[in-house]
Amino acid sequence: MILLGVATLERFEVVNLLLAAILLFSSYKLLTGSDEENDFSENYIVNTCKRFIPVTPDYDGQKFFTTIDGVRMATPLLLTLAVIELSDIAFAVDSIPAVFGVTRDPFIVFSSNLFAILGLRSLYTLISSSMAELEYLQPAVAAILGFIGAKMVLDFFGLHVPTEVSLGIVATTLGAGVSLSLLRPHDDEQND
Template sequence: SSEEVTATAADFASSLRTVALCVFSAVLFGVGVGIKDGVGKSSEFFAGYLLEQSLSVDNLFVFVLIFKYFKVPRAYQQNSVLSYGIVGAIVFRLSLILLGTATIQKFEAVNILLAVILLYTSFKLFTAEEDDTDLADNIIVKTCKKFIPVTTSYDGNRFFTSRDGVWKATPLLLTVAVIELSDIAFAVDSIPAVFGVTRDPFIVFTSNFFAILGLRSYFTLISEGMADLDYLQPAIGLVLGFIGSKMILDFFDFHIKTEVSLGIVATTLLGGVVLSLLKKS
């Protein structure tokens, strides 16, 4: 209906403003870091922020797929499930940052393990089959269904509902479970990536914080029509491959300047977006 179209357009415009505000805040913070701690730290922040932002957006593409698979009504997507997904992303990333900083400072060799994870993720992004629309064979989905009796229909915003005197989970609970598991998987990918850019826990955490800040609004933009950025995934694959290689070089005392890293990350991601838009037009 025309009312729905108007509401969607207003939602889109509002999300666009929020995203712009979040990016502006991150830039302001990065400049502040530069003034206080020098250009090196500022470059580390921006490299980390760009990397984490791109991985967060990739995480949201997965959210969109999960919502499609579970046929989650739009009203519940924005309110409950997305909020759990975003809180989960923050909690898991913070836990891994705290764990990662302590571990990396104790054992330099952990870097090689993190680099291998990144190179594997990069390879996966390039070789991923186009089976994204079908999550029927998804291990997570299958496993959840084994342990939880699930109804086939939604019951408002509820996670559990009583059917014939038996309490069963609604598909909404299953959706949240799958989203949280995808959060863990993305945290495992993204934290090693940012440790490839900097070892400073403050920079690692703040770059992650600003990347996650506008996720709800990014979700609206993506689900409303930016999901056809075809070259974003290979671009992220290239970035992860580069950072993985950089970590291995670091381990053998061959260091690439942060400014150079930032340039490569920014150019690759921008290239992915521009090529996608050119292909679309």
């Protein structure tokens, strides 16, 4: 898919605007999104899977499939796996255009996304407990996505931002988001 994307971008430069729109929309959604809990029973992936595969309402140990009244049915565990695996595709929807916004070198695009996807789950388990403390990380990521989207639009119209400047802005924004989050006093410290 990445090689196809590189070939498409080389032939049809206007595709950059579509990728930029995806990044700008992702940035907007991150900035305006709410922190409320999601109801995954209404999730598009879950509902699509349920439409094609009969699913039991209950788990059957660690099984993906079970048989009820002679009918083979999926368990909610299979739906959980589908949501997790398809979230990698959702991750690629804004990460691949973001990398294309920085470079067109297929090796860098492929390797950076490969390492991101491979490390995504392990990094999540590492920082999931700390995410509540990193209050400004999400706005920083939103600003980065917005910047790269805007950079792609500017690049389409002939105004090129050098890669070094782009990487500097990304690193500074990400560092500022983490630093501000760590420096901000927390509610439990203020009560002491």
